[in-house]
Amino acid sequence: MTNKKKLLIYAHYYIPDVASTGQILSELSEGMLDTFDVTVICVVPSYGGTIEAKYKTNKYYRENINGVKVLRIRVPEFQKHNKRSRIKNILRYFFGAVSATFQVGSQDYVFSISQPPILGGLIGMLGKWIKRAKYIYNIQDFNPEQTKAVGYSKNKMLLGIMLGLDKFSCRHSDLVITVGRDLIETMNSRFEGKKIPKTVLINNWIDEKKIYPLPIGHEKVLAFRQNYNLTDKFVFMYSGNIGLYYDLENLMAVIRRFGPGTTTPDGRYVAFVFVGAGSLLDPLISYKELHHMDNVVFIPYQDKANLNYSLNAGDVHWCVNAKGIQGVSCPSKFYGQVAVARPVLGVLEKRSEIRLLMEESHCGLIADPGDYEGIEHHVQWFIDHAGSKEVTDMGRNGHRFLLNHLTKNISLLKYKQAILNS
Incomplete structure (x- = not known):
């Protein structure tokens, strides 16, 4: 029997996918195994848009990666230049992740990241309610602020709805973790200094034992x-x-x-x-x-x-x-x-x-x-x-x-x- 608290992480992408958030969350998951019993819900490997044949038949795939229990969701392939195919892929992850939440047993904590934009926060909030667990929202990127900054969308109504939904996710979290001092400032400004969700800063990292200096002549x-x-x-x-x-x-x-x-x-x-x-x-x-x-x-x-x-x-x-x-x-x-x-x-x-x-x-x-x-x-x-x-x-x-x-x-x-x- 183990006395470890159970932690459910919604990762969207997870190793072997090369997405930076997937790499960070894999190291986070493995690095917390001494404290938590960790389960990850993510998509089948598909960051590049294509999916191996072995991941195209079942609705779910259960794996154990370095001690982390991983439940993968089948999603459709997509083209990075095709918005419609990307949206279809992301929505399949969203609904699949919510459904998969019922497959992983009781949890003490649920943890989600701000990817995909807006939906990542909503998944965590729904996971909190489904599991009656504490919810930690890890904001790597603020959206719709990022969407607006790069001109990806100028639809004021859509951006307003997105902001309202993500603020809703923040309000219902038990803790928000951001990765920069400037992101803390954005959280404060979002709520105009009133009833600001509990927020802490924890920097991202690299595994300095795996990435380290080598001479050019190596x-x-x-x-x-x-x-x-x-x-x-x-x-x-x-x-x-x-x-x-x-x-x-x-x-x-x-x-x-x-x-x-x-x-x-x-x-x-x-x-x-x-x-x-x-x-x-x-x-x-x-x-x-x-x-x-x-x-x-x-x-x-x-x-x-x-x-x-x-x-x-x-x-x-x-x-x-x-x-x-x-x-x-x-x-x-x-x-x-x-x-x-x-x-x-x-x-x-x-x-x-x-x-x-x-x-x-x-x-x-x-x-x-x-x-x-x-x-x-x-x-x-x-x-x-x-x-x-x-x-x-x-x-x-x-x-x-x-x-x-x-x-x-x-x-x-x-x-x-x-x-x-x-």
Whole structure:
């Protein structure tokens, strides 16, 4: 018999899917097994839109992954560029997750994240009522604020309904956990300082025992570079979702100013590398081809086993958000960048969580979103100082700060305490 409290987590995506929230929630689930009996409800592996044949027959699939009980829901395949197919996929998850809640027995706590937008919060709220459990709402992104910020929808009635629903989820939570100081400010402003739901800040993380600094000459780092014709080049790397929230199309226009043949003082050619996928991948590839940007390289998402080698293959890492994202989203890619002790080129708004962390750790250079001259200046600075002690020290500063303040165990301990005290 076990005396552990039971914790139900609605994850939407979960490993082996490469979604950043799925990776975080898998480490959170496994890291809390010493305190909770953890069950995860999620979709079958499908982040890229396609689904393996073995996941196309049953309504549910039960798995045990590293001690975590996982109940997967069958959903339809979708195309990332097709809104209708994506909405159908998401709605199937929503109704499937509610139905699956009746399949997992009694629970002491339910935990959901803000993905999919709005529906993630509603799933947790329904789970609270179904299980008569305490509800912890983990807000990784505020919506509809994020939807509005990037212009994905300008329908005022729809945005108003979305805001009302998510505030409803917040009010009925026993605890809201956000991932940034600026997100705490957004929660306060949502409720105009009155009857604000109990809210705490816990930073996201990277597993610093799996993602750590390696020399450029490491065998597998070299192999990654050789595989993509990056040997002996100075690499600016963007690694993550190539989507709407990062102003990547305008970033490509800045990169275009550093054409093929651009070199560092020590004779290395400069390359700009994008690792990942998303709704803007095809437009960026088309832009590259139209302007003959041969020093721009696109690389598919890397398996978790290869992530350490791909991140270490960068000399400088981009950490970017579009204007208007401050207070509504927090790019978790930053944690992996400092974990490999590489300097960061930030394009981040003032008072945003990651910008504050960059300023506190002195791990790179920062420009405001939309300040394309400033971004260009910082790119040129890194090129001019390639191989210098100044650049190396930036990377070391970030890594030292991570080890002192942002390790996986630090965040996991905060989660356990917060949930038990909710």
